[in-house]
Amino acid sequence: MPKKKKIGSYPNVMIIMSLTAALFLIGFCGLLVIQSKKLVSIIKQNIEVRVFLNKELSKAGQDSVLNIIKPMPYVLSSTEVAPITFVSKEEAAKEFIDGTKEDFTTFLGENPLRDSYRVKIGEDFFEEAKLQQIKKDLEKIKGVYEVVYQEDLADNINRNVTKIYTVLASFALIMLVIIVLLVNNTIKLAIYSQRFLIRSMQLVGATNGFIQRPYIMRGAVQGLIGGALAGCLLIGLQQIAIRNVEGLASLQEYDKLIVLVGVVLLLGMVVGIASTYQSLSRYLRMALDDLY
Known part of the structure; x- marks a missing residue:
């Protein structure tokens, strides 16, 4: 006999995995930008x-x-x-x-x-x-x-670098839009499973702020955990690449990597809070008949 879900159960693992995958892809784009800038700097220093x-x-x-x-x-x-x-x-x-x-x-x-x-x-x-x-x-x-x-070398390098940065920025922007939509839909589905619990709390007199508070706190924690896991994956991937790709160690800037991981953590919290708040607001305003 299949195990029944408890009333009020919340798919924490699914949300954290989605956030981790999304934040890792964004962080990976950032890591590519950091290392490409360092590579260009080294090339320029050798001219x-x-x-x-x-x-x-x-x-x-x-x-x-x-x-x-x-x-x-x-x-x-x-x-x-x-x-x-x-x-x-x-x-x-x-x-x-x-x-x-x-x-x-x-x-x-x-x-x-x-x-x-x-x-x-x-x-x-x-x-x-x-x-x-x-x-x-x-x-x-x-x-x-x-x-x-070497005449014209500087302009050729600058032109190619601009093209590379444009491609990376466009890719990162597209990925960010896709990822935000993906995470937002995942959290929306999670909140959907809570819609009757939310309505029950409203019926016993709970205010919107009281209802939102634990969900938003949970969204922040989930974003923080997802960001931490994504940061660990980025650092792990970087260390594996350094051991297997000759000369890659010279491109590392660990101070910028720490900043990147911090940005990933912050972004995880912002996405988790914003997506949770947006999804909750919808169900708090929904009529009873629409819940079905």
Whole structure:
């Protein structure tokens, strides 16, 4: 004989599972955005402007050029990577030979390359127009032969990044709408099973506030539990990915991950409270005949 449900029973597990699934998907979109922004930042930090020096420039002249470049506002300020690196013509020749597998010195008889400084540029100056101006400014320095960078690369990266963020934002917005509707319908079904209990409370004189209070508190707790479970799933997924995907650890920003989990928790509570309140209000105003 099937077990009968108790009067006033409430599908807590179903609601929490729906909230967890919904909040996890939203949190996953947020995690993708955080890591994509970090990836773009790393890419930008590795873009260099190469400052080639005159061949006859002395060591004192090289230091003079370096001292002029160092305080420039467009030079990357970072403790993680060296913003300015000196590359001798011998090191440049070795890099070229290692990359092409061809030793040009054997038929030229000399090394035609130049000593250079490789300058990393701050993200605020990562635009084609600003890089062009930096190139002009550096070429005015005494002892500088030529300044080279990958032209149009900045604009191409910025254009592609904008497209990626637009796609992610659109996907997150669509998912948010679908998820809110899904959770709202789940809670609405749960409240539907309570409609006669709600009417019984009204008949014995309970006010709307008195009736709503325990349901809204329950909705807040369910949202909090769903958010906590979704946060745990996000952290677990992140740790599994770090262990199995090489280089992914460098993209992690744990302070932003903590903020994301906090947002998921807050969103869970807001959705739980709002959906419960909206569904309750409908049944509190409903006529007796409509309950059937």
